[in-house]
Amino acid sequence: MISIQQKEANITTEVDAQGEASVAINNNKLADATINMSGNSSDIAFLNDLANSHKCVPFVCDSDLEKITAAQAFVSKPAPVAFGKDTPKRAYTIELLSMITEVK
Secondary structure, eight states: OEEEEESSOSEEEEEOTTSOEEEEEOOOOOEEEEEEEETTOTTHHHHHHHHHHTOOEEEEEEOSSEEEEEEEEEEEEOOOOOOSSSOOEEEEEEEEESOEEEEO
């Protein structure tokens, strides 16, 4: 499973003492993608390599309804490691620079 969330709102609003509303447009398009996978997934080695090397890679998440892309992405937080009798879940955090959402 993957979840993607923009870090900041696109706009901020304020109302002054006279009741006049003002709007500020925020051009910050940073986002976090969290990828959850099984502890025995074959993709863990690939994501660990990206995290350890600090490589910048393109990011694409494509579904039937929308496509989310970023020209630059980094694994900003490797998954915690756990060992035991159960297969642990692994969650990687990927920082997306200039996220773009396209509705299909």
